[in-house]
Amino acid sequence: MYDVPPRHTRELIAATALAIADAEGIEAVTMRRIATELDAGTMTLYHYVKSKNDLMALMQDAIMAEQLMPAEQLPGDWRAALTAIAYRTRAMFQRHPWAVAGLQAGGGGDAGGPHALRHFEQSLAAVATTGLPAADRLDLIAMIDDYVAGFVLKSEQEPGLESVPPEAAPAVTDYFDRHLATGEYPHIEALLGEGDRWTALKRAFAGYSPDERFARGLQRLLDGVERYIATAAEQPATGGRSRRPPRRPK
Numbered sequence: 336m337y338d339v340p341p342r343h344t345r346e347l348i349a350a351t352a353l354a355i356a357d358a359e360g361i362e363a364v365t366m367r368r369i370a371t372e373l374d375a376g377t378m379t380l381y382h383y384v385k386s387k388n389d390l391m392a393l394m395q396d397a398i399m400a401e402q403l404m405p406a407e408q409l410p411g412d413w414r415a416a417l418t419a420i421a422y423r424t425r426a427m428f429q430r431h432p433w434a435v436a437g438l439q440a441g442g443g444g445d446a447g448g449p450h451a452l453r454h455f456e457q458s459l460a461a462v463a464t465t466g467l468p469a470a471d472r473l474d475l476i477a478m479i480d481d482y483v484a485g486f487v488l489k490s491e492q493e494p495g496l497e498s499v500p501p502e503a504a505p506a507v508t509d510y511f512d513r514h515l516a517t518g519e520y521p522h523i524e525a526l527l528g529e530g531d532r533w534t535a536l537k538r539a540f541a542g543y544s545p546d547e548r549f550a551r552g553l554q555r556l557l558d559g560v561e562r563y564i565a566t567a568a569e570q571p572a573t574g575g576r577s578r579r580p581p582r583r584p585k
Contacts, residue, residue: 343373345383349397352390353431361433366390396448398434401427403454409461414557416461417475421483421553428487435488465564475560482556490545504533511536 351372352364366387370377384390402424410416428435455476462472499507511532515524527535 343375343380343383345393346397347373348380348384348390349393352394353397356394356433357431364390364394392448396450398427398431399448399450399454401430403450404457409457411464413462413464414561417479417557418553420458420461421479424480424483425487425549428484429491432487432491435484465560466568467564471567478556478560482553486545486549486552490548507536508532 348369351369355364355368355372366380366384367377369390370380373380384393402420404419404423408419410419458476458479459472462475465472465475467475508531511523511527514520515527515532526539
């Protein structure tokens with residue numbers, strides 16, 4: 336007898352779930368919906384994925400695979416390596432904007448899959464040349480994770496000035512005029528200056544692109560780490576510190 340390959344695989348189920356989430360949000364991902372997309376019975380899929388939590392963990396591991404740098408592309412310098420990982424992680428979140436908090440909200444998101452472990456191993460390799468003690472290396476990994484996830488959540492998923500339609504300009508101008516007239520917001524008033532508030536807002540934030548802000552923020556963060564490393568190298572060891580392992584990005 337010949338072995339008959341399975342009609343479906345966990346990888347195919349995960350890819351289908353990701354496609355649904357990308358198009359419609361994590362709330363649209365159900366076993367029934369995936370079964371419909373795959374032209375399969377819902378109960379059939381439970382032979383491959385035992386539960387909704389199992390599905391979420393499978394999706395999590397699939398997107399963690401996208402964060403992995405090809406081994407030959409990972410720089411040997413810690414700063415360059417962390418920069419490369421940060422950009423790759425941001426690109427993953429841009430492809431899957433729901434993933435910053437979506438998997439956890441969806442009832443799963445355990446980041447203990449094989450690709451998550453490989454990503455953690457790669458992150459540890461990236462900071463191995465810093466000369467920092469283990470607790471500081473873990474802090475550094477978590478710091479970069481937090482920066483990327485926080486930037487995407489705050490700066491790329493919240494509506495910005497460009498989302499305000501031009502016909503709303505008079506209402507925006509009136510809003511600022513009324514509040515700034517109280518004298519309680521001197522720094523905002525100094526930022527906007529005199530004249531039409533709508534024009535002043537657009538002028539103040541002109542060229543304030545997410546790509547430039549991400550690059551500047553990451554550079555300044557790593558500048559501070561570099562100074563800390565230089566300072567730590569000049570000081571005697573302070574002994575081991577006990578800290579929690581960093582949370583992996585969701």
